[in-house]
Amino acid sequence: MLNLQLFQKIISENNSFILTTHVNPDGDGLGSELAMKHFLQKMGKSISILNHSETPKQYDFLDKTNSELLCFDEKRDATKISSVDCIMILDTNQGNRLRSMEQFVKNSSATKVIVDHHLEPEMFADEYFIDDGFSSTGEIVFNLLDAIREEKTDVNFDKQIATELYIAIMTDTGSFRFPRTNIETHLIIAELLSYGVDPTEAFANVYERWSKGRMILLGKALDEMKFAFDNKLAYIVCTKKMFEETQTNVEETDSFTTFPMSIEGVLGAVLINELDNGVKISFRSKGNIPFNELAKEYNGGGHKNAAGTRVHNVQLNEIVKDVIAKAEKYLKV
Numbered sequence: 323m324l325n326l327q328l329f330q331k332i333i334s335e336n337n338s339f340i341l342t343t344h345v346n347p348d349g350d351g352l353g354s355e356l357a358m359k360h361f362l363q364k365m366g367k368s369i370s371i372l373n374h375s376e377t378p379k380q381y382d383f384l385d386k387t388n389s390e391l392l393c394f395d396e397k398r399d400a401t402k403i404s405s406v407d408c409i410m411i412l413d414t415n416q417g418n419r420l421r422s423m424e425q426f427v428k429n430s431s432a433t434k435v436i437v438d439h440h441l442e443p444e445m446f447a448d449e450y451f452i453d454d455g456f457s458s459t460g461e462i463v464f465n466l467l468d469a470i471r472e473e474k475t476d477v478n479f480d481k482q483i484a485t486e487l488y489i490a491i492m493t494d495t496g497s498f499r500f501p502r503t504n505i506e507t508h509l510i511i512a513e514l515l516s517y518g519v520d521p522t523e524a525f526a527n528v529y530e531r532w533s534k535g536r537m538i539l540l541g542k543a544l545d546e547m548k549f550a551f552d553n554k555l556a557y558i559v560c561t562k563k564m565f566e567e568t569q570t571n572v573e574e575t576d577s578f579t580t581f582p583m584s585i586e587g588v589l590g591a592v593l594i595n596e597l598d599n600g601v602k603i604s605f606r607s608k609g610n611i612p613f614n615e616l617a618k619e620y621n622g623g624g625h626k627n628a629a630g631t632r633v634h635n636v637q638l639n640e641i642v643k644d645v646i647a648k649a650e651k652y653l654k655v
């Protein structure tokens with residue numbers, strides 16, 4: 323349950339805010355930050371967004387002037403983080419997912435607030451607005467801001483804020499099809515559309531701007547797809563060599579898991595991306611198969627059906643073998 327009154331109190335008692343989200347931010351993290359920023363600015367608050375990562379190319383359209391989604395710069399920003407009134411962390415509840423900002427955030431005397439929809443928060447903040455029943459952080463942000471606009475009738479959503487929330491919810495629900503998509507989600511989307519959101523344009527901006535290299539990388543990855551355990555598990559690997567050959571990067575494998583998961587009978591999919599010093603792994607599963615538990619075996623996390631981790635100092639072949647072996651017990655259904 324979200325404590326809407328507590329959220330309103332925090333907003334009214336603080337004037338300056340820093341908003342941040344997780345490393346390699348996605349549409350939910352970025353859309354939620356921007357919607358929160360633009361709404362609170364309408365209330366006269368002073369808001370900065372600072373992220374560990376640069377904005378992935380897929381989401382550059384959200385910040386056309388390249389002036390809103392700032393990448394943390396210790397020299398420029400450390401003092402600001404320590405002196406700001408409130409730090410709001412969106413779409414993650416793990417300090418280590420803030421990477422270079424983690425220690426600055428934890429050491430700041432600011433009121434720390436987490437707004438998120440993941441399980442098992444790390445308890446380093448002052449207040450938590452977490453509910454893993456929501457499809458997305460965007461849906462939580464909608465509810466938090468909706469409560470404020472009911473109270474303060476002079477502040478409202480507009481097309482820009484509505485589009486940012488729409489993108490947050492669209493991306494984290496896999497375009498409104500993942501399990502936590504419900505009546506509430508669609509009612510919120512209906513409300514957002516009433517502000518003039520263009521669903522065709524929103525989808526095209528996020529999903530129809532692939533580079534040719536990305537498509538070729540997908541082709542190569544699918545060509546090498548492997549199966550295990552009676553085809554219940556499908557896994558794909560993107561090697562550094564494949565990234566070099568196609569002039570792509572790890573970010574561009576986002577959504578590649580959709581393809582193995584589309585095969586009839588596949589209950590779980592693993593995508594392993596080779597990094598300079600280890601691997602990034604994505605886990606996807608269906609129904610009651612808790613692949614977040616598999617991710618936890620590698621210090622990762624996420625949701626039951628969508629989780630991830632990074633593992634450093636490992637040989638690609640070794641980790642692939644290890645992950646597949648560890649996956650077997652979760653697939654016994």
Ligand code: 5GP
Pocket residue numbers: 416419440603604605621622623624625628629630631632
């Ligand atoms: P993806 O596979 O798309 O990167 O991530 C899927 C889900 O797993 C996301 O909800 C994300 O929060 C979670 N996740 C991905 N990487 C990590 C990680 O390194 N640590 C934790 N705790 N969660 C992760």
Ligand code: MN
Pocket residue numbers: 350351413439458459494
């Ligand atoms: Mn999310």
